Amino acid sequence: MMSTASTKPVCDYEGSRYQSEFWDKGGREYEDRVERIALRHLLPRSGALCLEIGAGAGRLTGELARFERVALLDYSRTQLQQAQERLGRDARFIYVAADVYRLPFVAGLFDAALMVRVVHHLVDPPAALAGIRAALRPRGALVLEFANKRNAKAIMRYWLGRQSWSPFSPEPVEFARLNFDFHPRSMRRWLREAGFTIGQQRSLSHFRLPILKRVVPAAWLAGADAALQPTSDRWQLTPSVMLRADVHPNGPVAAAQAFFRCPRCAGTELTETGSELACPNCGRVCVVKDGIYDFKEPLLSREEA
Ligand SMILES: C[S@@+](CC[C@H](N)C(=O)[O-])C[C@H]1O[C@@H](n2cnc3c(N)ncnc32)[C@H](O)[C@@H]1O
Known part of the structure; x- marks a missing residue:
């Protein structure tokens, strides 16, 4: 589904059963585990306020317990309603329906931001990253997951002539409407241009093969994946990469009451x-x-x- 109410086209999850279909019934315990392992390593140890962008039904929000408060932002109201059902109307959570291209927050507000499985829906990642950077405080951090076009499977398919697009070229590949894979170098360049410094990177989902997932328990696969994730600082050949991008120590800080x-x-x-x-x-x-x-x-x- 596509919505054009935004300044740019948005992949609209209004009314979607993404959480129940893709995660709860979708056989993705392994992917869920490896994402949690990576973000536990990459997130700052503590902080007052965290922004989760494209929070969906709040699948990963429980991992943000180290922050005093969390703002869950999503374009879809129904995704936020599902998050409310999971997390409750606790004062610790602030639910915000908005577009990542038009963040409704004052500059220098958040200690950290998390964005998992969202940037692959964006036609203009540099614009979104610039807005996120502005919403973060000096020394703040963004933990970002993105889909990697230069993954081992895409490389094999390209070499065997089964795929027309090159996994090595820098431009994004739109493999389905509003679904993009990115070259890791391009993503890092956009982050630097937005004013971030690239920190630790982690390769995720080394074992995303249906046969392996069927015969090996998800916890074992995730354990093996965790051991390999740090290799991402040297190369990224997995379908998913998560990294930390840090904000410079100097910059605006939001006034005490501003939000x-x-x-x-x-x-x-x-x-x-x-x-x-x-x-x-x-x-x-x-x-x-x-x-x-x-x-x-x-x-x-x-x-x-
Ligand atoms: C694939 S889901 C991921 C949800 C959650 N991060 C997770 O990993 O379970 C993508 C989410 O991004 C949201 N989204 C897509 N485009 C957006 C935009 N322009 N602004 C805000 N949210 C957006 C969708 O509504 C959806 O909830």
């Missing part, structure tokens, strides 16, 4: 009443409904709200 900003005009003086956040600068209104701050386009004018 949201208008995603349209970037005004920071939003006024909150019970069920809405209004921007006096451009007159747009964000509705707060059932515990979800909804910044999705079309934003309502004050009269419509």
